[in-house]
Amino acid sequence: MRYHTPATFEAAAALAAEASGVTRFLAGGTDVLVQLRAGMVTPDDLIDLKKIDGVKTMARTKDGGWQIGVAVSGAELGANAALVADWPGVVEGMELVGSTQVQGRATLVGNLCNGSPAADSVPGLVAAGATVTVTGPSGSREVPVGEIPAGPGKTALKKGEVISGVTLPPRGKNGGDAYLRFIPRTEMDIAVVGCAVNLRLDGDKIAEARVVLGAVAPTVIVVPEAAKAIIGTTLDDAALEKLAQAASAACKPIDDKRGTVAFRTDVAGVLARRAAKIAYDRAKGAK
Amino acid sequence: MSKIHVTTKVNGDDVEFLADPRESLLDCLRDKLDLTGAKEGCGTGDCGACSVSLDGTLVCSCLVLGVEAQGKTIETVEGMAQDGDLHPLQRKFIEHAALQCGFCTPGILVAAKNLLERNPDPTETEIRYWLAGNLCRCTGYDKIVRAVQDAAAEMRGAA
Numbered sequence: 001m002r003y004h005t006p007a008t009f010e011a012a013a014a015l016a017a018e019a020s021g022v023t024r025f026l027a028g029g030t031d032v033l034v035q036l037r038a039g040m041v042t043p044d045d046l047i048d049l050k051k052i053d054g055v056k057t058m059a060r061t062k063d064g065g066w067q068i069g070v071a072v073s074g075a076e077l078g079a080n081a082a083l084v085a086d087w088p089g090v091v092e093g094m095e096l097v098g099s100t101q102v103q104g105r106a107t108l109v110g111n112l113c114n115g116s117p118a119a120d121s122v123p124g125l126v127a128a129g130a131t132v133t134v135t136g137p138s139g140s141r142e143v144p145v146g147e148i149p150a151g152p153g154k155t156a157l158k159k160g161e162v163i164s165g166v167t168l169p170p171r172g173k174n175g176g177d178a179y180l181r182f183i184p185r186t187e188m189d190i191a192v193v194g195c196a197v198n199l200r201l202d203g204d205k206i207a208e209a210r211v212v213l214g215a216v217a218p219t220v221i222v223v224p225e226a227a228k229a230i231i232g233t234t235l236d237d238a239a240l241e242k243l244a245q246a247a248s249a250a251c252k253p254i255d256d257k258r259g260t261v262a263f264r265t266d267v268a269g270v271l272a273r274r275a276a277k278i279a280y281d282r283a284k285g286a287k
Numbered sequence: 288m289s290k291i292h293v294t295t296k297v298n299g300d301d302v303e304f305l306a307d308p309r310e311s312l313l314d315c316l317r318d319k320l321d322l323t324g325a326k327e328g329c330g331t332g333d334c335g336a337c338s339v340s341l342d343g344t345l346v347c348s349c350l351v352l353g354v355e356a357q358g359k360t361i362e363t364v365e366g367m368a369q370d371g372d373l374h375p376l377q378r379k380f381i382e383h384a385a386l387q388c389g390f391c392t393p394g395i396l397v398a399a400k401n402l403l404e405r406n407p408d409p410t411e412t413e414i415r416y417w418l419a420g421n422l423c424r425c426t427g428y429d430k431i432v433r434a435v436q437d438a439a440a441e442m443r444g445a446a
Binding site: 001002003026029030033034036037038046048050073075098099100101102104105187188 | 291308309311330331332333335338341344345346347349350351352354355398401416417418419420421
C-alpha cells in the first residue's frame, strides 16, 4: 500500500484518477481503517487528505451559510456554538456517530462516503439542503448531499473524484431542524430508523419543510408527501398524524436483527412526529 | 514495501520510528516504542482499550495509522505518573478497586484524564457517556465511575 499526502484536492483527485488498483481516501479513518484491518478493503493507494489546507476549518460563507472542511471531526462540530445554533439537527446527527474516541476523528464526509443507509449525519444534511464540492479530473462541481449515496456501501462518485468540502446554506430567520434515531439502547449503536426534519415558519404556520428518513431504504430518502402534510399547518394533531402516515408509507426497509419491516415502518412515523415537534420548537426560538 | 520515517512526541519525549503505512499507531507504540500500556481489544474502534491522546484529542490508536502521527503530540498511560508518583486517577482506581483483570484500565485512565482536563467536575451521567466507548467486562463500571468522581474531587481540591 502506498501512502500519499497530497497538498491539494486537485492533486488528490489526480492520484486517484491515475491509480490502477484499489484507492481509498483517508480523513478520520474510522471506517477505512476498520475495513483495512478486516481485510474487506486492501487499498493499493491510500490518499490522506489531512495535509490539504483548510480541511480542518469551519467558516461562515458570505451569504451566512457554513463551509466545513472534510477532516472536521464530530467533536469539533459540536464545539462550534455558532454552528450548533444554526443547524442543531445536522450537528446532533453527527454527534450520534460512535464513541468519544470515534467523535475525535469521524467526519461528515466520511459518514456520507461510507455509504451506509443508516448513516446518522446524512438525513440532517439532506434536510438542511447541504451540498458537497466534488473535485475531479475535470474540475469541481457542487452536488446536493442527497445525490451522493447510491446504495448500501456505494456512492455516485466516479473514479478520480473526491469530496473537497461541505456547504450548509444560510439558516435564515424562523427556521429549525432536528434529527432523531431509534436504537435499542442509549448509545453506541446503528440506527434502526433515523429521521431529520428541517422547516421554516411564517408566524405560527409552517411555510417550508423537508422530511428525510434514514435506515428504511437502500439510501437516505426525502419524503415530499410528509413535508406537504405539515406545510401550511401549525403542526396540530391532524397534521402530525398525516405526517406520520406519509413517513411510514415511504419506507422500504429490510428485516434484520435490529428491526423488522413492520417495526421500522411504524417507528419512522413516530420519529417524524417527534423530530417535527423539536424542529418547530427550535424555529420558535427554543434552545 | 517501503517504510516511512515518522518523528513524533510521546509523553514529552521526541521519538522516531519506521512504519509500514498499513501499521496502526497502536502497533507502532507497542512494537516499535515498547509502550505496551495501550492494549488491543477489538482493533476496530469499539472497545477503547487502545485509547491515547493525539494532539489533545482522545482517539482509538487502532484507528490511527502510525504514519499519521508525524509531527503530532501523543500521550499514553505511561505518561500519567509523574516522577514515580501515580496520577490521582491511578491512585483512586486502586483505592476503589476499579479494575479486575486490568486490560481496559490504561484506556479508561487516558480517557478519564482527557475528560477531567475539559471538565473538572463532570456529573455521573457525563462520565458514563464520555466513557461509553471504553468497554470493561469485569467491573460493571460502577467502581470506575466512583473512582473518576473521587479523583476529580481531589484534583479540584488540590488546584
